Amino acid sequence: xxxxxxxxxxxxxxxxxVGRVLGLNPGMMTGPGTNTYLIGRRDPVLLDTGxxxxxxxxxxxRYLKERGWSQPARVVLTHRHRDHLGGVDQLRxxxxxLRVGKLIYRxxxxxxxxxxxxxxxxxxxxxxxxxxxHTPGHASDHLCYYLAEEKAxxxxxxxxxxxxxxxxxxxxxxxxxxxxxxxxxxxDVRRIYPAHGPxxxxxxxxxxxxxxxxxxxERQILKALADGLTTIPRMVERxxxxxxxxxxxxAGQSVASHLKKLAxxxxxxxxxxxxxxxxxxxx
Ligand SMILES: [Zn+2]
Numbered sequence: 582x583x584x585x586x587x588x589x590x591x592x593x594x595x596x597x598x599v600g601r602v603l604g605l606n607p608g609m610m611t612g613p614g615t616n617t618y619l620i621g622r623r624d625p626v627l628l629d630t631g632x633x634x635x636x637x638x639x640x641x642x643r644y645l646k647e648r649g650w651s652q653p654a655r656v657v658l659t660h661r662h663r664d665h666l667g668g669v670d671q672l673r674x675x676x677x678x679l680r681v682g683k684l685i686y687r688x689x690x691x692x693x694x695x696x697x698x699x700x701x702x703x704x705x706x707x708x709x710x711x712x713x714x715h716t717p718g719h720a721s722d723h724l725c726y727y728l729a730e731e732k733a734x735x736x737x738x739x740x741x742x743x744x745x746x747x748x749x750x751x752x753x754x755x756x757x758x759x760x761x762x763x764x765x766x767x768x769d770v771r772r773i774y775p776a777h778g779p780x781x782x783x784x785x786x787x788x789x790x791x792x793x794x795x796x797x798x799e800r801q802i803l804k805a806l807a808d809g810l811t812t813i814p815r816m817v818e819r820x821x822x823x824x825x826x827x828x829x830x831x832a833g834q835s836v837a838s839h840l841k842k843l844a845x846x847x848x849x850x851x852x853x854x855x856x857x858x859x860x861x862x863x864x
Contacts, residue, residue, distance in 0.1 A: 584743035589613035592644040598709045602641050604631025606664055612743055612777040615664045621706030627653035628735055630668030637668055638675050652676045658683035659737030660720040686722040718758025719746050733772040742778020748838040755838040762792050802839050812858040
């Protein structure tokens with residue numbers, strides 16, 4: 582389960598068009614930390630900014646210098662979670678007037694002067710063309726960015742290198758998430774640059790695994806219900822029997838996202854119970 586790799590390189594030149602600088606925020610949810618990417622041959626576009634860890638900016642500067650670059654031309658963000666946009670303020674302190682963009686959707690409390698990036702919008706870098714792809718599910722405002730020159734996609738938190746994605750109860754939506762995976766499958770994509778963990782070279786294989794993983798969970802949940810396990814804690818006990826109990830709350834969120842999806846499809850009904858977990862009924 583642990584995917585915090587202490588030997589994960591802090592900076593890397595992955596291809597002539599893509600450099601990577603680590604956000605230096607390792608953890609259970611972030612793995613080795615958030616990957617930030619520099620895209621283009623010169624005046625690179627910076628994709629995501631990490632969590633705002635003080636050591637990040639000096640690390641970024643050192644890498645820019647190594648490549649003979651002075652600063653990022655602009656910043657594009659995958660989504661609003663802190664470990665992706667938390668570095669915006671410190672970057673703007675260092676680089677006055679730095680342009681920052683994201684899909685603005687159900688947002689509150691964003692940093693000032695964030696430009697809106699829409700689905701399908703093209704972002705030109707030097708020798709590289711990024712196309713924004715709206716991919717809600719992990720977060721409603723999530724954008725992936727397709728890099729045509731490499732048939733690659735920057736997947737943010739939709740696909741990760743080393744873990745499955747959390748579908749948060751509040752802003753997440755598993756049905757949206759499945760549609761987003763299918764949308765990524767429909768692209769001519771070979772390589773994935775995830776927001777956490779190493780590059781994935783077999784993009785289609787990993788996307789298929791991600792879809793299959795969710796379908797398997799759905800089957801397990803339907804089976805548990807059919808066997809009379811009608812509450813989330815009981816289902817988690819069975820389905821995540823091999824996972825440490827300390828992670829069962831997170832597993833419960835995942836089960837809840839499946840139940841919500843199945844209920845919306847008219848296959849289940851929720852019976853809320855005061856001061857106790859809801860009972861779920863197969864229809
Ligand atoms: Zn996220």
